[in-house]
Amino acid sequence: MIYEHSRVGRRAMAQAPSEKVEMAGIPDAMLRASQPPLPEVSEMQAVRHFTRLSQKNFSIDTQFYPLGSCTMKYNPRACNTLASLPGMLSRHPLAPDTHSQGFMACLYELQDILKIVTGMHAVSLTPAAGAQGEFAGVAMIRAYHDARGDKERSEILVPDAAHGTNPASAVMCGYKAREIPTGSDGDIDIEALKSALGPQTAGIMLTNPSTVGVFERRIKEIAELVHAAGGLLYYDGANLNAILGKVRPGDMGFDVIHMNLHKTFSTPHGGGGPGAGPVGVSKRLEPYLPIPMVDFDGNDYRWLTEQDRPDSIGRLSAFAGNAGVLIRAYIYARLLGREGMHRVSEYSTLNANYLLKRLMEAGFDAAYPERRASHEFILTLKKQAKELGVNTMDFAKRLLDYGVHAPTTYFPLLVPECLLVEPTETEAKEDLDRFVEIMQTIKQEAESQPEMVKQAPHTMPVRRLDDVRAARELDLAWKPGA
């Protein structure tokens, strides 16, 4: 804890103005009685503390990180370096257009690239992450129905396999979320869908390939059904990495889509964020796109605001969203270019199918063995859990001991004891092979010394943590005197 290094009167002296504090013109009663109890440490103590903390993390830069649904691929360092050029960092968000042409050119071109790659009619970059993109998307669906006076629609359909943000976003837009089951082949249960559709249907949220790692084959049929019922189709772009340059959401019949630039466009996850969740729409939803957007008249770039877009659902953040993330995605897109984009889906899919095949050969069960994997796939460790008493979480924790981040566990919920594995295109064959070997070893360990596996990890900075205690005896902040 940084507070352990804190001593009264210690200070990173070089970091503050040399003048003492004087607050002329503010009534004393408004001032705080004492300094805020922040750590008082030297600059070196801070540097040492945070450097050492960082070393306790797994990360893409240090480990294979096949976390399904998260697209943990290499984050090119140039994206950070170039997005951090002094001229980029020092631009004030309210600087006039005369002092913003360089920045706006990047955004405008990014809008264009995303439009082309998704097959949508128009794009707004402003949502700060996937979930905010979902919110914006569903809000546009609502705005569309409202504008047509079609006010009775109250439900958004979501597959049971959907990510939690989907139903949560629907609710934030005032809709009820209604679940549609997944068939045993991984595709949506079309009959259930049909019976759920009706005049109350505002739309459906899908990802394709879905969160079970397979391509929804009857997507055209689904689109027709939903449209026929008067609903719109929302595409959750979290899995776009699987289909970049192969098939476009716009061509599948989706009306609105968000993209996770921190997945498909490789901006870093930063230990939780920031991301960026641009939204793309078909022509009929265009008027509702969130602002600001960037326009270009052939000479100058300018912001589109309330004045230009009176039907917009409005603004989602104080300025233009996570600008620095957008710049990183732009740089990545320029590095890749069109060929590069095709290759993203090709090699992420190659890696996933190869890894799945090898794991199946090694005796692991695929949740959907008859299906092609997309860029990710699901294993189910039901058998191991039952026969050996070693469950998915135990496998996951033991993987950490071997220097591999665990795949996503227990998501989607409908597959018991599941591991969602997404190797991404930037991993080499030999690292996939190593993963197979490790999984085999753990299986052997689970047979010969199950207790050891159930107690894993053994080599991390801490062993398994008491989550129950964390939630019951809440300790959410260090307090002075504690």
Place this chain on the structure above:
Amino acid sequence: MIYEHSRVGRRAMAQAPSEKVEMAGIPDAMLRASQPPLPEVSEMQAVRHFTRLSQKNFSIDTQFYPLGSCTMKYNPRACNTLASLPGMLSRHPLAPDTHSQGFMACLYELQDILKIVTGMHAVSLTPAAGAQGEFAGVAMIRAYHDARGDKERSEILVPDAAHGTNPASAVMCGYKAREIPTGSDGDIDIEALKSALGPQTAGIMLTNPSTVGVFERRIKEIAELVHAAGGLLYYDGANLNAILGKVRPGDMGFDVIHMNLHKTFSTPHGGGGPGAGPVGVSKRLEPYLPIPMVDFDGNDYRWLTEQDRPDSIGRLSAFAGNAGVLIRAYIYARLLGREGMHRVSEYSTLNANYLLKRLMEAGFDAAYPERRASHEFILTLKKQAKELGVNTMDFAKRLLDYGVHAPTTYFPLLVPECLLVEPTETEAKEDLDRFVEIMQTIKQEAESQPEMVKQAPHTMPVRRLDDVRAARELDLAWKPGA
């Protein structure tokens, strides 16, 4: 090994021009037959490999590093960030003065600051490290004698405690190095010095405080003796951190001095370098300073070269030395300012004396118990080695297990089983206290389980290495097919 990730045809594609290799106009016979066998890896593999390699190092940013004579103190991050501004990195060394005023202003002011703080008459920044500064200094001594036609002087005196670079530098300048013993109080044996002085004496190289960590009290007398014999005094500035703002080499009677900016002025050691070893001289040696130097006429800065300084010993590197290191030192000097410089010596000395006192109380023997420590001090583990069979190297290796870098071992050679400990001013009291605790613990371990200590370290990436094998079965490079 990075070559383990190498596969034929693999490549960090974004990093090279897109065009294939074509060498029009160069005869085939001059071209190489095949690509140089460098690693063929992806960008992520490189990033991951070197990130993980870095984590295997101890460093100032992660550990207490009391390496005597090396001044391992905090390297302010601003020095790196600001020295890496695009305008700084992109300046070509041969850019005309019109495009160099900003850079030269920094160098000129640094020359000035170093002049003032050392009490010398003039400074040249060009030497690339301490040893090159020594070379330049001794070469100036030689140039001085030569200019006076005083050609018989053939010896440079060095204390037996001197750093190895001192005699080696003397020899590189064509002198013989003659050793002067150190007295039991840590000061130079003045009688021995007197008998060594003579018409063959070109000069003497000293550091004060010396490498045994005490201040040479009779420095004035020594200076008079050497000067009387016609010799000059050279000051090895490696220990300048101890006396910054307290006493100046110029005032002690030294004629020439080098400084280690990578010690006293806190530029980073970088796992072995680069450093910078500016030299300062008294008036009589000024004509001989190495070039280039920076001059200022009140309006413009300009380089002083062969034309301006015909008696210079000449150039030591292709351009102006380690410019980026000089810039870092300049930034550090401006951050510290004059008050800060005083404090460097005060708190480094406070830390050393405190740590020495606490270690003595804990039962460790000081090499010079009657003396004040300077910014560093020597312990001798003679007793422990004899009684417990656990020697200084064993203590040093065991310290690593406790997350502390070992102090300098077995230097200077004249003190048996010695540890040269330099805590520096940037370490906090509690970290010194922790060091004492660890040393006590190791002492107890040495008593109760000496074998364990003799086998230390136990927690590092490798255990003790076979140095003999390294030297006998030389393996100095990975070779294709190996």
Place this chain on the structure above:
Amino acid sequence: MPFIPHTENDIKEMLATIGVDHIDALFDEIPSELRCGELDAIPPGMPEMEVSRLMQMRARADGQPLCFIGAGAYDHHIPAAVWELTTRGEFYTAYTPYQAEASQGTLQLLYEYQSMMTALTGMDVSNASLYDGASALAEAVLMAVRGNRKSKSKRILLPRNLHPTYRRVVHTIVRNQQIELVEVGYDRVTGSIDHAELERYSGEDFAALVIPQPNFFGILEAVDELTNWAHDNGMLAIAVVNPMAMAILRPAGEWGDLGADICCGEGQPLGAPVSSGGPYFGFLCSTDKLVRQMPGRIIGKTVDLDGKIGYALTLQAREQHIRRSKATSNICTNQGLMVTAATIHMTLMGGEGLQRVAAASHANTGKLTQALTSLPGVETVFKGAVFHEQVLRLPIEVTKALRALAAHNVLGGFDLSDDYPELGDAVLVCATELRNEDDIENYRGKLERVIQSQVQTPCQLKPDW
């Protein structure tokens, strides 16, 4: 193939293992009529050196004008160490810390962040970040509606002197849940919330009163009175604060008799460069009582199997990945890296450091005000005490004046004439600790010339920008 490690040989072996002939076969479940062709309209890939050249050009194109705009984004000194550490791969390229044992670096750091934010705001608990200040306020409003057991209404009192964009964002985010935002005007003399107008709502059912400190005009509000008034009327008090101001002003947790219930705001002043508006981060703190209504990640301290201290995500049952449609919010990815920077920033600045920055910014804005109001016709609009922004009225058309200044590379402030036409030619200026006396004099001198030239050629000549 940038970033793809596959050799020809790898590909062959992998395809053979899978049992297909070529990569395209792996996409055979996609109906062929849906397959797209080449993405010809996207430019071909460029090597890093060319992208680098392009971005350098773009970055240079926007100049580095002398900036006196604040209005929600503040240019403060950021210690070099902050971003040198934040961009270390282990922070930069980690995911949300789902696997706690392999993420103690991020988790402990977030716990430290929560500790520092509660220290700064005087609140009991903090979450681990939301997107930005404006959306954080929207979440605070939703949280208040859920959390105020006394109120049956979904009505919120929102002052008009709150950042206009914040008001718009809140509207966008909460309106579909039938929440009603009722605006309260400001006092034209002091610039602070119009207490008389507020009084009119006394006794009505509102879920919360939003209290900005400082408000959008830079003016300090009578937060004790407002907080007590809200509580007396069964409302929660939502503080929207500049965290830098919290270093010197009474923290939200100490407002009035009971303290604010929720405190949120824009974290940017704590270590994020202004960088075109993002990424920043929204912070959200509250009383212990409301913690289960809080949106977003929360980190708790706990112990491992050996009793050793460790950190983990906690209270996850509030979140979308567990509670789905019943979650407190849909937020998933947050602004972790910015919080990393903020935590290091606050550590390096310390309480004293932040106070000095706040005080210097306050003082510089005072100097700027003095310098500019020394020009004939330039005057302050409000009488209230300010933190580090000030509204000035110009003797010429404000939009034109700002354009003219920009042409001379001075960004003279935020033009208030769109959002507050009632204030006339008013501009909101800000001078942080980084704008020194030379900068202020530079601005003054240029404004002087702009005023002179405009007064001399009154509007006939349209200047050529």
Place this chain on the structure above:
Amino acid sequence: MPFIPHTENDIKEMLATIGVDHIDALFDEIPSELRCGELDAIPPGMPEMEVSRLMQMRARADGQPLCFIGAGAYDHHIPAAVWELTTRGEFYTAYTPYQAEASQGTLQLLYEYQSMMTALTGMDVSNASLYDGASALAEAVLMAVRGNRKSKSKRILLPRNLHPTYRRVVHTIVRNQQIELVEVGYDRVTGSIDHAELERYSGEDFAALVIPQPNFFGILEAVDELTNWAHDNGMLAIAVVNPMAMAILRPAGEWGDLGADICCGEGQPLGAPVSSGGPYFGFLCSTDKLVRQMPGRIIGKTVDLDGKIGYALTLQAREQHIRRSKATSNICTNQGLMVTAATIHMTLMGGEGLQRVAAASHANTGKLTQALTSLPGVETVFKGAVFHEQVLRLPIEVTKALRALAAHNVLGGFDLSDDYPELGDAVLVCATELRNEDDIENYRGKLERVIQSQVQTPCQLKPDW
């Protein structure tokens, strides 16, 4: 007290433990008459934000002109990853790896560096760096004198078409050891070493012949012939090469029948920015036979107590800290961090990448030559094949021409008129892979105008720079 963690309380306790009243008492062994007073002439300390402002100003002051100077420092693309990794604290703030077990990161990296340098140069072994290319050549000369058992002389043949500053540096460093440097002229037609002149020394006792590839004029030497000639005459062959050229040219280890004995040069093109001339690094490779004469650190691969592979400093008995006055050199601190950058750089570029950079630089210099020689009166001076530099003769005074170009923000090359007055108005130009066609056209256009204006007003009017 920047960077000093001591609190008042710490100081009190520490002084009490030591048993003195105040810190100054700790300096009581320094004779009081020697003590200095305040350092008044040094400016007071500044907070980081002010130093930052100062340095930004200074950096901007030097502009970022379009640069066609090479002459020993070459502006190549450096992958962003190189310095993001190199400046990680664990590399940046570590010392020389004396404690091998706690320095495996640096040690393994240096071993990898040695592997890559031998791969590039075709030599057997490499050390872990010297200061720069020029001083590395001086060390190579000393090494040759020590290592050439056949030669009794301390004489070295040094061609005049070697970098003039390198020649000066070698002179500075070796002259006190009575080593004699004998200069060999160049062929005025081809620009390469004058073989006829060389032949005159045939049979004489020299310790070594220095062979540059390319030479200072950018021209490629007949390295096979030269190496064989040296060996035939009992001399060692010292190659001084541009490491980037080694990616495409026959490596020094393969020159002639036996290969060069020593190969050294400037490592800057491998990942170091031009940055005013430093820090760069000198590399030094040799045959196995000469390894014990090598100066500087060398890392060896070995095993630990468990037989696990590890890396350590080896052959330390050559070095000053062990051998003192009998060491192979006085070098101690070297250029470790630059080598870290170079190792990462070479890894990211790979063999193919370096070849492409070399080829593109070669091609661009060809285009530049073509563009400039299309101007009347501009012509190439030599006929030999070049790597990526070329000597051009101008129809006007070269010094003035370059000054005029600089005033238009083009650095037009290195002025050869001081060092090689016999070449007339000659300039050495270089276009690396980073100078694209626009840049070349920019240069051509400006030179055209400069020539026109100078020709029109021949020297009467002194232009005002």
